[in-house]
Amino acid sequence: MTPAPARQQQAKKKDDLGSSSDFESSPQRQASGRNGTGNGNGTRPPPAARPPKTLRERFLHSLPAYTGPHHVGYMEIELPARDPRHFSHIKRNHEHALKLDTVLFSVYYPCELDQGPGGRRKERRSAKLARPPWLPRPRDQTSKGYAKFLSISHVPVTAYIALTSMFTKLPAFRNARISDRWPPVAEGGESDVEDGDGGGETRKTDDEDRGKPKFPVIIFSHGLGGSRTVSSAICGxxxxxxxxxxxxxxxxxxGARTFVNKVGESPDLDSQDLDRETPAPRNEKETRGKTKTTRKTKPYYMVDYIFPEDNAKDTSPHNTRGVDTELREAQIEMRLAEIEEAYFALGLMQDGQGDRIAEENLRKKGNVGSSSKGLNGIDWEEWKGRLYLDSVTLMGHSFGGATTVQALRLEERFSWVSQGILADAWGPAMPESNGHRRVQKPVLSIGSEAFMYWKDNHKRVEQICREARAAGALCWMTTIRGSTHLSQTDFAVLYPNWMSLLMKTIVNPRRAIYLTVHSALEFLKITLPPQQTRFNQAWADEELLKFNSTVDDSETEVSFDHQPDDKWVAARLKIPNEFSLRLRNWFRWRRNVNPIVPRDASGKPLAGLLNWGAGKEIWVHLSPDKADLHTQEAR
Structure with a gap:
């Protein structure tokens, strides 16, 4: 898509983005609270206490504290696969490149920092609970993996990460006790919950009467070059x-680089050594005055990013050869198998078999990539019966969005998945649908403005949304103005200046995360069963997805002011008069002339280069009819 005069762009709009009847631009209603994160009437409960920053974080890059009413716990789990196998015949270095031996995932969950009920365990406050590192261990190797993924020398990448975020911590607490408290109700509000058996009777009760809360589940799938912590801002x-x-x-x-711990002495696993660049350690033994060197088998292997052969840039919009469908479809199939393994582990927690997870966990002291704490301190009995596993939400960024779409199509295999959220999905990597495999579940697509200008990608995502819509499922397709592809990852939050200067990101990165999370919350409030959204008193209600017919059409039309030149499509935006705009912003903030913009909990403005104002931060391209929404809300 190339730049065109304004009138030509207006004429092209129906062809590129859908008919005018479907291209409903729903404005966001800005919260009126001081921090820009309220529900419009100043009644949202306050966020949980913030974890203290480390000394390094005070001078280097840090992640913002989460804004919800719960503290956040964190644990890492690596378990042997129930059915170890490889996917497709694709090989690298004469070894199967896609092989499922173990499954690795992190769990972010509501937690408690004080002592357990009845004084059954010692006091464990935030000062005594460790915070996990943002960069996965071993951190130097992960940095080298990113350099290889970017096809540049690892020395400057490793040095820069070491100087900025090598010691950045997640604002979460490792192995904290899962929360047994209901969140505080907003001032002036009432806590309406159903009886524990879901009998339908609604009653107002105190915390003691409703027992321990049960939590809905989201499984998040990262994109290319990602990891279990790359979208921690959204997950946490x-x-x-x-x-x-x-x-x-x-x-x-x-992913950029990950490490697989081997299980037992299986020769099948020992043959899967992808780390060909570094020779294995050797043992030296003295035999009759001579040194005998024997090769020592490593207890792990390393998996780096796999570039398609003869088509290394299959992710580029300008790649004339298209996506390497053989590799990408095999990767999606393996990703789905990993998601099934993680879901099985959740079932063990739910059924009171968490001790089995602790026993089989490979992320423990002595193993590669592990914390010395492992899963120490987890009381698995407290996880029993605490999860809703019959209507899980799948959410994925970029290639993870393509993974989510395929899971939604496999109704029989993933019957426990009830809806999907696509965060700037990579459309061309999605397998084509057929008559038997079509999306029939609710979908929310939250795209970036940079990807909106990638015409083929935008149309493919739109096809998915229409596929769900044709099956009668609720569907929204939205775009966050001024955002680029990494705006829904931690890189945007940790490196906002580089995002602004190199990718021309216009929206404030933290505001983009906020809009993504609260669009998701609004979507889940509509699509999840009512008993799973009992926490919605704590959710901001800015009606990001609802169509507001009172706003004049001229204010809700999609603007092409920041459409880049063709060579930069999907990679960055264009900022007209960039130098003067940045200069004006610099003088404005220096003079403390702060316009009315969203703010964080500390009162710091969350403005980017431009402030579009209330109702103009999100474009809604597709949305359900009002009648369909009323029908859903009546259920």
Whole structure:
């Protein structure tokens, strides 16, 4: 898509983005609270206490605290696969490249920092609970993996990460006790919950009467070059609002670098040594005055990003050869198998078999990539019966969005998945649908403005949304203005200046995360069963997805002011008069002339280069008819 005069762009709009009847631009209603995160009437409960920053974080890059009413716990789990196998015949270095031996994931969940009920365990406050690192261990190797993924020398990448975020911590607490408290009700509000058996009778009760809360589940799938912590801002934020979020680390060659701990002495696993660059350690023994060197088998292997052969840039919009469908479809199939393994582990927690997870967990002291704490301190009995596993939400960024779409199509295999959220999905990587495999479940697509200009990608995502809509499922397709592809990852939050200067990101990165999370919360409030959204008193209600017919059409039309030149499509935006705009912003903030913009909990403005104002931060391209929404709400 190339730049065109304004009138030509207006004429092209129907062809590129859908008919005018379907291209409903729904404005966001800005919260009126001081921090820009309220529900419009100033009654949202306050966020949980913030974890203290480390000394390094005070001078280096840090992640913002989560804004929900819950503290967030964190644990890492690596378990042997129930059915170890490889996917497709694709090989690298004469070894199967896509092989499922173990499954690795992190769990973000609502937690408690004080002592357990009845004084059964010692006091464990935030000062005594460790915070996990943002960069997965071993951190130097992970940095090298990112350099290889970017096809540049690892020395400057490792040095820069070491100087900025090598010691950045997640604002979450490792192995904290899962929360047994209901979140505080907003001032002036009432806590309406159903009876524990779901009998339908609604009653107002105190915390003591309703027992321990049960949490809905989200499984998050990362994109290319990602990891289990690359979208921690989104995963942790959702957990702070009452969700258990499982963040996968896929070992299908789509991540920058990951390590697989081997299980036992299986020769099948020993043959899967992908780390060909570094020779294995050797043992030296003295035999009759001579040194005999024997090769020592490593207890792990490393998986780096797999580039398609003869088509390394299959992710580029300008790639004339298209996507390497053989590799990508095999990767999606392996990703789905990993998600099934993680879901099985959740079932063990739910059934009171958490001790089995602790026994089989490979992320423990002595193993590669592990914390010395492992899963120490977890009381698995407290996880028994605490999860809703009959209507799980799948959420994925980029290639993870393509993974989510395929799971939604496999109704019989993933009957426990009830809806999907696509975060700037990579459309061309999605397998084509057929008459038997079509999306029939609710879908929310939250795209970036940079990807909106990638015409083929936008149309493919739109096809998915229409596929769900044709089956009678609720569907929204939205775009966050001024955002780029990494706006829904932690890189945007940790490196906002580089995002602004190199990718021309216009929206404030933290505001983009907020809009993503609260669009998801609004979507889940509509699509999840009512008993799973009892925490919604704590959710901001800005009606991000609802169509407001009172706003003039001229204010809701999609603007092409920031459409880049063709060579930068999907990679960055264009900022007209960029130098003067940045200069004006610099003088404005220096003079403390702060316009009315969203603010964080500390009162700091969340403005980007431009402030579109209330109702103009999100474009809604597709949305359900009002009649369909009323029908859903009546259920």
């Amino acid at each position: 934020e959702l957990a702070s609002f009452g969700f258990v979020v499982v963040a996968m680390e896929h070992r299908d060659g789509s």
